[in-house]
Amino acid sequence: MIAVTDLRAYLAGDWRIERRIRDRRLCCDGLFSGQARFGAAGAGLRCEETGRLRFGDYQGQARRGTFYDFVAPHKANVTFEQGGLFHDLDLRSGLWRALHPCGPDLYRGRIAARSADCWQAAWWVSGPRKDQIMLATYRRV
Numbered sequence: 001m002i003a004v005t006d007l008r009a010y011l012a013g014d015w016r017i018e019r020r021i022r023d024r025r026l027c028c029d030g031l032f033s034g035q036a037r038f039g040a041a042g043a044g045l046r047c048e049e050t051g052r053l054r055f056g057d058y059q060g061q062a063r064r065g066t067f068y069d070f071v072a073p074h075k076a077n078v079t080f081e082q083g084g085l086f087h088d089l090d091l092r093s094g095l096w097r098a099l100h101p102c103g104p105d106l107y108r109g110r111i112a113a114r115s116a117d118c119w120q121a122a123w124w125v126s127g128p129r130k131d132q133i134m135l136a137t138y139r140r141v
Contacts, residue, residue, distance in 0.1 A: 001094030004113045005074050010091070011038045011045055019136035021055060030055030032062060036138055044069045044076070091119075105130045116140075 004010045014037050021030035034051015045068040053062035065081035068089070075090040087098035091113045098109035105127030113119045117140035125132040 002113050002115060003094050004091035007074055007076055007089065007091060008045060008068070008070050010113070010116075011047075011068065012040075013038060014141040015138040016141055017049060017051065017136055017138050019134055022133045023055075023131070024133070025131040026056065028056045032136075034062075035141070038068070041067060102127075102130075104128050 014035060017032070017034055017036045019032040021032070022028075023030070030053065032049075032051055032053045034049060036047055036049045038045045038047050040046075047066045047068065048063065049065070050061070050063045053060060066086060067079045067081070068076040069079065070076045074092045075088065077088050078086045080086055085100075087100050087107075087109060089098065089111060090096055091111065094113045096109075096111045098107075098111065100107040100109070102125075105125055108124045108126075110122045111119065112122075119138050121134075121136045121138075123132075123134045125134070
């Protein structure tokens with residue numbers, strides 16, 4: 001892992017993304033493959049992920065957007081496109097753990113800066129509605 005002291009500079013630009021999804025409740029695996037573009041949005045960054053999702057019987061285009069508001073050079077608050085805090089992020093040590101309550105379910109995250117050109121986000125989701133594991137790998141284009 002690497003220490004990231006300038007989080008905005010580290011994330012900015014284009015990344016290839018592959019997200020593997022395992023839904024233990026539905027006994028179903030999935031894969032999202034595409035691109036994540038971190039572009040300027042005011043003083044922060046907007047991340048738009050676009051690509052193809054295969055999950056169960058579904059195969060088609062998928063997208064999601066998030067905003068990164070930098071509260072310090074090394075730290076950002078990540079919010080959903082439609083509003084609301086997702087989690088905070090600080091990769092000064094190369095590793096960050098995050099929590100996100102989503103109604104009665106809880107997302108537990110582990111974000112790791114593997115190198116200057118690769119980072120990963122793993123999420124474990126548990127609760128009465130969800131039982132999932134997601135692992136996303138981002139590689140700089």
